[in-house]
Amino acid sequence: MNIVLGVGGGIAAYKAALLLRLFTENGHSVTVIPTAAALRFVGEPTWSALSGKPVHSDVWTAVEQVPHVRLGQQADLLVIAPATADLLARAAAGLADDLLTNTLLTARCPVVFAPAMHTEMWEHPATQANVETLIARGAHVIPPASGRLTGADTGPGRLPEPETIYEVCRHQLEHSGSPRGPQAAPRPDPEGDYSGWRVLVTAGGTREPLDPVRFLGNRSSGKQGYAVAARAAARGAQVRLISANVALPDPPGVQVETVETALELQAAVQAAVGWADLVVMAAAVADYRPATYAQSKMKKSHAPGHEDAAPTIDLVRNPDILAGLVTARGTAATPVIVGFAAETGEPGTSVLQLGAEKLARKGCDLLVVNEVGVDKTFGQDENTVHILRRNGQPQVDAGPAGKEDIAQTILDVARTVLG
Numbered sequence: 001m002n003i004v005l006g007v008g009g010g011i012a013a014y015k016a017a018l019l020l021r022l023f024t025e026n027g028h029s030v031t032v033i034p035t036a037a038a039l040r041f042v043g044e045p046t047w048s049a050l051s052g053k054p055v056h057s058d059v060w061t062a063v064e065q066v067p068h069v070r071l072g073q074q075a076d077l078l079v080i081a082p083a084t085a086d087l088l089a090r091a092a093a094g095l096a097d098d099l100l101t102n103t104l105l106t107a108r109c110p111v112v113f114a115p116a117m118h119t120e121m122w123e124h125p126a127t128q129a130n131v132e133t134l135i136a137r138g139a140h141v142i143p144p145a146s147g148r149l150t151g152a153d154t155g156p157g158r159l160p161e162p163e164t165i166y167e168v169c170r171h172q173l174e175h176s177g178s179p180r181g182p183q184a185a186p187r188p189d190p191e192g193d194y195s196g197w198r199v200l201v202t203a204g205g206t207r208e209p210l211d212p213v214r215f216l217g218n219r220s221s222g223k224q225g226y227a228v229a230a231r232a233a234a235r236g237a238q239v240r241l242i243s244a245n246v247a248l249p250d251p252p253g254v255q256v257e258t259v260e261t262a263l264e265l266q267a268a269v270q271a272a273v274g275w276a277d278l279v280v281m282a283a284a285v286a287d288y289r290p291a292t293y294a295q296s297k298m299k300k301s302h303a304p305g306h307e308d309a310a311p312t313i314d315l316v317r318n319p320d321i322l323a324g325l326v327t328a329r330g331t332a333a334t335p336v337i338v339g340f341a342a343e344t345g346e347p348g349t350s351v352l353q354l355g356a357e358k359l360a361r362k363g364c365d366l367l368v369v370n371e372v373g374v375d376k377t378f379g380q381d382e383n384t385v386h387i388l389r390r391n392g393q394p395q396v397d398a399g400p401a402g403k404e405d406i407a408q409t410i411l412d413v414a415r416t417v418l419g
């Protein structure tokens with residue numbers, strides 16, 4: 001694939017060299033466009049040696065090739081790392097004052113920004129407004145990591161690790177079906193009670209591949225998660241939906257990203273959680289995945305005397321994404337985290353008891369418990385749920401009702417936690 005790597009003028013430019021290597025080692029052709037300030041941190045020879053290509057850094061070189069138009073038009077993905085506050089501002093304003101900003105205007109492929117700057121600059125309303133503008137236009141902005149910054153100070157603003165940025169880009173290349181145009185996402189309803197809130201929803205069920213044709217999966221249809229995303233958007237929220245193997249149309253006004261496996265879902269959630277005020281983890285995530293993946297289709301044994309032999313499939317644990325979000329949040333108030341628990345009940349233990357134990361174990365703010373079985377809930381249009389709250393607050397019951405109505409109740413309760 002043709003990747004354009006834009007490098008902004010920040011100290012983290014050196015990490016972009018590692019990102020460049022990840023792209024080239026995985027067979028991509030990368031054109032690097034450093035800004036003038038980026039070249040003060042890492043020089044042209046580094047970029048051209050690592051990319052194996054001439055470096056384009058200004059609009060006045062090789063003018064006959066019209067690089068300010070060609071590079072953007074031919075790109076399959078444009079990634080900016082580090083994206084400085086200045087670069088985000090110029091991109092949001094649509095300026096075209098250097099080769100990189102020209103390229104941003106001519107590109108019609110997925111665009112990923114990986115911002116890095118000091119905490120104060122990142123948190124400044126001007127920067128946040130620029131990020132919102134870029135997201136509304138369809139760009140993908142990876143929230144900066146928290147940790148040690150250039151000086152002795154710490155806080156959000158670090159460039160995420162090159163592996164994380166690479167995973168997000170790989171994901172965009174594989175899953176963004178149609179190239180994103182520059183058109184704006186529909187404006188959320190400013191009057192809705194979720195106006196100004198950002199909601200991240202996961203939906204569907206992950207698939208864990210065994211070989212190119214088989215997977216371990218589950219019966220989740222994604223209907224409940226899609227209903228939450230649709231209702232949140234209708235109530236004025238900005239909504240991002242991470243969808244695992246769902247055969248439903250995109251809800252209107254919602255930015256949808258598709259994933260297949262639990263590990264992909266984790267990467268997508270990690271990339272988006274810094275943006276979110278509320279996370280609704282409605283996806284049924286596989287707790288285990290096959291320990292090995294067979295590159296070609298697994299065959300039955302026809303060896304004489306072994307016709308009845310069956311393979312043993314070893315499994316390994318998947319990360320608990322929800323529990324990881326709670327741990328990463330620490331003592332911060334946001335994002336508010338909602339988990340789901342699909343329970344079948346057990347002899348001697350009711351579905352509600354299992355739910356209460358799970359709420360305590362996972363540490364999320366709300367747990368939406370529903371009883372499942374082959375004919376219950378999964379794939380059905382109706383649902384009955386019990387929304388468990390922390391700190392001994394009484395549970396809220398909803399249903400039997402349509403999944404849209406259940407979604408409204410979940411959002412009503414979550415709204416009270418958001419404050």
Ligand code: C5P
Binds near residue numbers: 338339
């Ligand atoms: O433990 P259990 O799978 O029943 O928990 C369900 C909740 O935890 C759901 O909200 C689901 O999205 C989340 N989950 C997760 N990562 C896993 C398994 C479940 O985030 N590996």
